[in-house]
Amino acid sequence: xxxxxxxxxxxxxxxxxxxxxxxxxxxxxxxxMTTNIFFHLHPVKVxxxxxxxxxxxxxxVITLAAFISLTITGVxxxxxxxxxxxxxxxxxxxxxxxxPFGQLLRNLHRWGAHLMVLITVLHMARVFYTGxxxxxxxxxxxxxxxxxxxxxxxxxxxxxxxxDQLSFWAxxxxxxIASYEPFMGPIIKKILLGGPEVGQESLIxxxxxxxxxxxxxxxxxxxxxxxxxRKDGGLAANEVKD
Amino acid sequence: xxxxxxxxxxxxxxxxTYSLVEIVKAPLTMVEKGPDHTLxxxxxxxxxxxxxxxxxxxxxxxxxxxxxxPLEELANPLVTTDPAKAPWYFMGLQELLExxxxxxxxxxxxxxxxxxxxxxxxxxxxxxHAGKWFSTPRGKRITLxxxxxxxxxxxxxxxxxxxxxxxxxxxxxxxxxxxxxxxPGAVLFTLALLPALWLIVAQRKQTNxxxxxxxxxxxxxxxxxxxxxxxxxxRGPGFKLYLPWNMPNGYNPFDGL
Ligand code: HEM
Numbered sequence: 016x017x018x019x020x021x022x023x024x025x026x027x028x029x030x031x032x033x034x035x036x037x038x039x040x041x042x043x044x045x046x047x048m049t050t051n052i053f054f055h056l057h058p059v060k061v062x063x064x065x066x067x068x069x070x071x072x073x074x075x076v077i078t079l080a081a082f083i084s085l086t087i088t089g090v091x092x093x094x095x096x097x098x099x100x101x102x103x104x105x106x107x108x109x110x111x112x113x114x115p116f117g118q119l120l121r122n123l124h125r126w127g128a129h130l131m132v133l134i135t136v137l138h139m140a141r142v143f144y145t146g147x148x149x150x151x152x153x154x155x156x157x158x159x160x161x162x163x164x165x166x167x168x169x170x171x172x173x174x175x176x177x178x179d180q181l182s183f184w185a186x187x188x189x190x191x192i193a194s195y196e197p198f199m200g201p202i203i204k205k206i207l208l209g210g211p212e213v214g215q216e217s218l219i220x221x222x223x224x225x226x227x228x229x230x231x232x233x234x235x236x237x238x239x240x241x242x243x244x245r246k247d248g249g250l251a252a253n254e255v256k257d
Numbered sequence: 258x259x260x261x262x263x264x265x266x267x268x269x270x271x272x273x274t275y276s277l278v279e280i281v282k283a284p285l286t287m288v289e290k291g292p293d294h295t296l297x298x299x300x301x302x303x304x305x306x307x308x309x310x311x312x313x314x315x316x317x318x319x320x321x322x323x324x325x326x327p328l329e330e331l332a333n334p335l336v337t338t339d340p341a342k343a344p345w346y347f348m349g350l351q352e353l354l355e356x357x358x359x360x361x362x363x364x365x366x367x368x369x370x371x372x373x374x375x376x377x378x379x380x381x382x383x384x385x386h387a388g389k390w391f392s393t394p395r396g397k398r399i400t401l402x403x404x405x406x407x408x409x410x411x412x413x414x415x416x417x418x419x420x421x422x423x424x425x426x427x428x429x430x431x432x433x434x435x436x437x438x439x440x441p442g443a444v445l446f447t448l449a450l451l452p453a454l455w456l457i458v459a460q461r462k463q464t465n466x467x468x469x470x471x472x473x474x475x476x477x478x479x480x481x482x483x484x485x486x487x488x489x490x491x492r493g494p495g496f497k498l499y500l501p502w503n504m505p506n507g508y509n510p511f512d513g514l
Contacts, residue, residue, distance in 0.1 A: 038299050038300065041297065044297045044298075044299045044300075045297075047299045048298055048299055054298075054299070054303070057298045057302055058298060059297065059298060060295040060296065060297055060298060061295060061296055061297075061298045061301075061302060062294055062295055063294055063295065063296060064294070064388075066296075066301065066302060066305060069390075070388075070390075073305070073309040076305075076306050076309045076310070077309050077310075077312075077313050080309060080310040080313045080314070081313060081317075083310075084313070084314060084317065100332075104331045104332065107328060108328070111325075111328070118325060118326075119321055119322065121326050122320075122321035122322075122324070122325055122326050123317060123318065123321045124326075125326035125514075126317060126320055126321055126324070126326070127317055129345075129514065130313075130317060132346050140478060143377070143474050144390055144391055144400070144471075145387075145388055145389065145390050146386055146387045146388065146389065146392055146467065147387065147388060148377055148378040148381075149378060149381065149382065149383065149384050149387040150378065150382055150384060152378065153378030153379055156375075156377065156378050157375050157378075160371065160374045160375050164371070167346055167347075170344065170346065171344060171347070174344050177328060178331065178332045179328050179329040179330060179331060179332055180329040180330050180331075180332055180333065180336070180338050181327060181328075181329045181338070181513055182332060183332035183333070183334065184337065184338045184341040184342075185341075185342060185343050185344050185513075187341065188341050188342065188343045188351065189343040189344065189347055192343070192347070192350055192351070192354065192359070192363040193363070195359035195360050195362075195363040195364055196360065196363070196364040197360060200364070212334065213332075213334070214334075250388065251387045251388035252388040252389075253388065254384070254387050254388050255386075255387075255388045255389055
């Protein structure tokens with residue numbers, strides 16, 4: 016077994032993928048972190064305090080996992096969905112009844128969206144109560160607040176897409192809240208809906224926001240957020256003196 | 258193995274091989290920490306992250322196998338649903354709309370909340386106790402007290418404001434600006450600021466900024482939960498208050514998730 020592992024990890028093919036050997040020694044364990052794109056956000060060595068379950072409760076990582084899961088199920092849904100008032104609802108019904116695992120796919124995306132909103136709020140509460148927003152992390156806390164708003168926006172714009180009674184009236188109520196602002200309100204509502212009420216123009220606008228604009232900004236800001244966690248000296252738990 | 262460089266040739270005698278490039282004011286993670294406080298991130302961090310991802314996926318999968326996403330009839334602008342509710346995370350706002358002027362509930366309050374959240378770290382700059390839950394035992398007590406207080410005060414606000422809406426009580430007596438904006442706004446703000454004011458005024462000597470923030474944030478998050486739950490669970494047809502298990506017309510709040 017060891018000889019086999021050695022053979023594989025020393026082969027030219029393996030070496031062209033990974034610039035480190037089997038990570039069972041300090042040197043290779045360091046190299047995993049510094050030479051792998053998925054790991055390079057982590058430091059080579061971590062403080063035990065920062066990985067204790069009772070500190071971060073893993074909520075940021077779970078938020079990220081939910082975002083990735085939603086991206087995957089969302090892209091799959093795009094293979095079936097057409098943002099047209101004539102076809103959207105029929106598409107969803109077909110997805111649920113005719114496409115193999117279609118109902119499951121839709122369930123995963125919808126419940127995943129609710130989960131992400133919930134976990135993001137919990138993550139914010141965890142960061143607040145552990146005092147992890149304090150300098151030098153004040154900027155990253157702000158990035159987080161924007162991420163929370165974008166998460167709500169992503170969820171809200173997705174709500175309209177099934178084009179059933181639930182979507183229609185929830186978005187009608189939701190956008191009327193925005194329109195109460197006396198000066199900009201009516202204009203904001205018009206920009207969002209593309210017309211005086213929820214219709215085809217609104218559907219296509221919500222669709223573009225939901226599948227492209229908001230996720231793109233989120234991916235960008237999440238990258239910034241995670242990079243800043245590292246640049247700000249890792250998790251704030253590191254700073255606690257015994 | 259990389260070929261070892263012939264050091265002597267590269268660094269001739271007297272060459273300075275280092276220089277001070279910059280003084281960084283960032284916290285040094287490793288300051289005052291012995292090597293025994295640290296672990297190699299690989300594989301433990303990778304394993305933890307994998308477990309969290311798998312756990313989340315599994316929980317989501319199991320839930321999705323048992324509960325289907327809702328789908329009602331085709332959208333029809335001519336037939337209003339009763340009640341017509343926003344998605345659950347906006348139900349707190351919709352609930353507030355019942356108690357005060359739309360501009361106050363739908364625009365001013367949300368804007369203040371976002372400003373408050375972003376401002377928190379710029380107001381509370383003191384880094385002592387960063388990274389510790391509730392900072393101190395006193396911080397924990399303040400949080401607990403604020404939470405219990407808000408969980409009692411906000412439902413009371415909802416009930417009283419529904420039973421004696423100032424808009425109806427003073428109809429024709431006081432101007433709309435007073436009954437719809439100033440009175441409900443002032444009552445809500447006073448309720449929300451009371452724990453923080455008590456700390457600042459009565460406990461002036463012992464209180465630091467972090468503790469005021471703990472009180473304010475706790476009031477905000479618990480109030481948001483109370484209003485969201487009220488709107489989501491306790492509002493039925495006609496957007497009237499009902500007990501969730503006692504809704505008329507077979508209305509089930511959870512059908513609208
Ligand atoms: C899409 C949403 C978000 C994602 C994917 C995300 C992801 C993460 C991750 C993976 C971490 C590392 C620590 C951990 O796992 O808890 C983290 C830390 C942090 N997050 Fe977020 N986050 C999000 C939203 C937010 C929000 C809403 C806030 C606050 C308003 C926030 C503020 C912070 C701060 C200040 C840290 C550093 C915490 C510390 O040093 O202990 N994040 N985030």
